[in-house]
Amino acid sequence: MSTALLIMAHGSRIAEANDAVHEIAALVQRMTKFDIVEVSFREQHLPNIQQGVDACVAKGAQRILLVPYFLYMGAHVLEDLPEELDQARKRHPGIEMVLGKHLGVHDKLAEVVVERIAETLTEERWH
Numbered sequence: 793m794s795t796a797l798l799i800m801a802h803g804s805r806i807a808e809a810n811d812a813v814h815e816i817a818a819l820v821q822r823m824t825k826f827d828i829v830e831v832s833f834r835e836q837h838l839p840n841i842q843q844g845v846d847a848c849v850a851k852g853a854q855r856i857l858l859v860p861y862f863l864y865m866g867a868h869v870l871e872d873l874p875e876e877l878d879q880a881r882k883r884h885p886g887i888e889m890v891l892g893k894h895l896g897v898h899d900k901l902a903e904v905v906v907e908r909i910a911e912t913l914t915e916e917r918w919h
């Protein structure tokens with residue numbers, strides 16, 4: 793059974809911000825070996841989430857894990873993304889879909905923050 797990952801980000805009017813999500817998706821695909829990894833955006837940029845689901849289905853996905861690339865448990869994670877999932881299930885009743893966990897609080901995210909702090913301190917020569 794073919795499983796796809798659909799990484800869902802907020803979306804930005806700034807192209808570089810959206811490009812970064814595609815870079816993350818490529819890294820995730822290399823790390824996980826999923827054949828189908830798509831990116832979609834909740835707002836401001838295309839493809840939107842429904843188009844992302846359609847792309848997964850068009851590539852042969854029989855199951856789709858919708859991955860929220862969101863830090864916090866805000867309105868998008870609590871309300872909007874479940875509504876998107878419901879809409880996608882109605883449009884593709886034969887496809888199994890589940891909403892994954894948002895990024896939230898995690899030791900690895902704290903490690904990234906610490907790395908960024910160290911980089912800035914080094915760049916500013918604040919030793």
